[in-house]
Amino acid sequence: MRCYCVMHHSKPLELVERETPQPVETEVLVRVKAAGLCHTDLHIWEGFYDLGGGKRLNLADRGIKPPIILSHEICGEVVSAGADAGEVKVGGRFLIHPWIGCGECPTCLRGDENLCLKGRALGVARPGGFADYVIVPHPRYLVNIDGLDEAEAAPLACAGVTTYSAIKKLGDGIHHEPVVIIGAGGLGLMAIEVLKALGGKGAIVVDIDPAKREAALAAGALSVIDGKAADAASQIIAATEGGAGQILDLVGSAPTVSLAMQSARRGGHIVICGLMGGDLTISLATIPLRPLCIEGSYVGTLSELRELVELVKRSGMKSIPVSRRPMAQVNQAIDDLHHGKVIGRAVLIP
Structure with a gap:
């Protein structure tokens, strides 16, 4: 599969060919249909957060090092699932909740996986959506988007x-x-x-x-x-x-x-x-x-994402402006976002 990777921080993403991953156990393989670009992606691309006073939080100190496949705002189509995933609708269209924790600590068990100290978020600690396919560790992270446009729904996972x-x-x-x-x-x-x-x-x-x-x-x-x-x-x-x-x-x-x-x-x-x-x-x-x-406030929980998607469906909430671009233009999109030229969201389409 094709994927666009951060190989060196603050340098253009590189197109890399990898074997298409195969889901095991509870995993689900999703074909990416739309992947949003967020300011958090810029911080990861740069490799640090500014803590002020000349101090930085370097992502490498948290074990996040290149190669990195960015994008945590992902919509896609289920292709296959592991033997322990249960009934998963192959061909179904879903928004992916990317803020995945360890699933075992008290924080995760109370439903706040987004706050887990051992977070495994897609597009951060795990490969994200700037690729042909993405592995989702469990089908519970799939949120049904029937009736919604994929490129317009993708930003719901973060923005x-x-x-x-x-x-x-x-x-x-x-x-x-x-x-x-x-x-x-x-x-x-x-x-x-x-x-x-x-x-x-x-x-x-x-x-x-x-x-x-x-x-x-x-x-x-x-x-x-x-x-x-x-x-x-x-x-x-x-x-x-x-x-x-x-x-x-x-x-x-x-x-x-x-x-x-x-x-x-x-x-x-x-x-x-x-x-x-x-x-x-x-x-x-x-x-x-x-x-x-x-x-x-740091992103949101899986239950909040489900609430939001239902709110969108129920209320007819309008989408924010979305600029749809081919995935091959990801570096131009990053440059535009870096220089404040994006109104709404840039969403990359494989």
Whole structure:
């Protein structure tokens, strides 16, 4: 089979021919039909996360080393299954939940495999979707997408479940006041759609790119704000009539978290999903005195992905903009995403 591999960090992916894997035991072999490109793929391609202060979290220190087959947003068709996989519908179309844990630790047993310390996520620790085929370790990770377009459904496995899980953490407040969304990339546009599907009050979107602000307005944002504006915090406070009660930071950089802190009202809730990195110095007294809730959110659980797919089917939730490209253009897609040229999601088609 053909696969596009990270052979050297920050270098173009290389086309490699490998034997098509054969599923054993509970494994399922899936023919890839669509594979999304995410900012997490960029971090893996670069080989590190920025921890701020000149510090890095190197993926090699976590055992993640080239060759790596990227892409964790995968839709495909079941080709075959191992002897212990049970009844699996050959020819069935599925979205794959990629956030796979060890399956044995207390974290996994309570359903939070995405938080497992021994994570085996597809496209990270296991081969991902930039290939003709992918092995899924168990059929429980297959989510039925009957009635949905494969390229439009693929981003639900990351952009979708990440924003859905984060919005759930905000609780019932989404029905009472708008959510301030920082970042109008694929996750930001997805968050707008998820909020609408859940009956939320809507979104005020912050981004430094005018094209992405226009995309947010086209998707139904109540208003947009230039994150580079000197008075961005004041604009957010004015738009939320005294300060934001709910902020979803989908960038996760020092400037965006600082902006969130400046514009949150007393009792505000900030959920950070983005991984752009940096560090933040805060006065600890401000957290109880204001008081603020600052919470991290990392992708989502298998049950949340199933909930999201059912929400999409039930509500008719619109897809985010998807740019379909041949898999052979994966390096151009990475370059475009790296330089902020992608509106919505780039999805590669083998």
